[in-house]
């Protein structure tokens with residue numbers, strides 16, 4: 001399962017979601033803390049082993 005790390009600009013919190021690729025491409029997920037879509041994706045260091053694509 002791919003992990004996606006996000007940072008919420010509203011809560012100033014980082015959270016990790018596990019999503020299917022299709023789900024991820026469909027739309028921006030919401031922050032689990034406040035429900036805002038005002039988030040930006042971070043590239044999790046946990047997945048650096050499996051995906052070495054240059055971001």
Ligand SMILES: [Zn+2]
Pocket residue numbers: 008009010011012013031032033034035036
């Ligand atoms: Zn939030």
